[in-house]
Amino acid sequence: MAVVLPAFTPLEDSLFLTLYARALDYRRRHPILGDAMADRLVRELDYDYDQLRIDTNLVLNVALRAKKLDQVAARFLARHPDAVGVDLGAGLDTRAFRLAPPPTADWYDVDLPAVSTTRDEVLEERANAHVIAADVRDPDWLDSVPGDRPAVIVADGMMAFLSEDELVALWNRLVDHFPSGEIAFNSYTRFAIWIARHARGTKSVADLVKFPGMDDPRAPEQWNPKLQLIREILLSREPEVAEFPPAWRRYHRVASHSTAWSRTGTIVLHYRF
DSSP states (O other): OOBOOOOOOHHHHTHHHHHHHHHHHHHSSSOSSOOHHHHHHHHHBOOOGGGGOOOHHHHHHHHHHHHHHHHHHHHHHHHOTTOEEEEETOTTOOHHHHHOOOTTSEEEEEEOHHHHHHHHHHSOOOTTEEEEESOTTOGGGGGGSOOSSOEEEEESSOGGGSOHHHHHHHHHHHHHHSSSEEEEEEEOOHHHHHHHHHOGGGGGGGGGOOOOOOSOTTGGGGTOTTOEEEEEEEGGGSGGGGGSOHHHHHHHHHHTTOHHHHTTSOEEEEEEO
């Protein structure tokens, strides 16, 4: 029997766009992320996924950016097994299950109360995994997160729903809270934001987009002097493109020769502090 969901706001409802994309990736012959739990959740939750009108390009980009964020977090946890992991706007992402952090690490999934309640209902408990029911813009939620250990912080899809001022304030709170760490998130250029507001696959969240776009990956270094860019991950240049369907594989191979062209697609930015 399908799990009946509570009434979500449009912002909370946006989690289904990425959840369904990860499930559709799993069903592909050659999945990029291979998130079996996402597929299980999609089959169990009572939701009209057809209304999302997700296309192949969105499925590929959502899966690949999630994999890149997983890689950043996994490498950090391997170097810092006592670290704190934080997933901002986690939705029903199963990153903590995909990563399986060591028992010495603590993982925190942060999202709005209705989403967090649903997480608790549909995902099994994991040792040292915690759910925080809060708006990430609220400064008080960090009080429940240890601030004396290195941290790896990821955000998948959340950036578009915050204004630049809200994002700057959030990053500053995070950098000030932890002694050191890394932050990775998928970013959007101004052109990519325009596409997100008009493309068929993201039309369901177009009215929620607040971020104006960021063309310079070093811009966050001006938000806080401790932030330092480690890498701009242009998905067109990542090896997993070899697993894309032929038409999209050819497109990304051509795009990979141009940084400006590659930036019109999905980008993952990775910083240390």
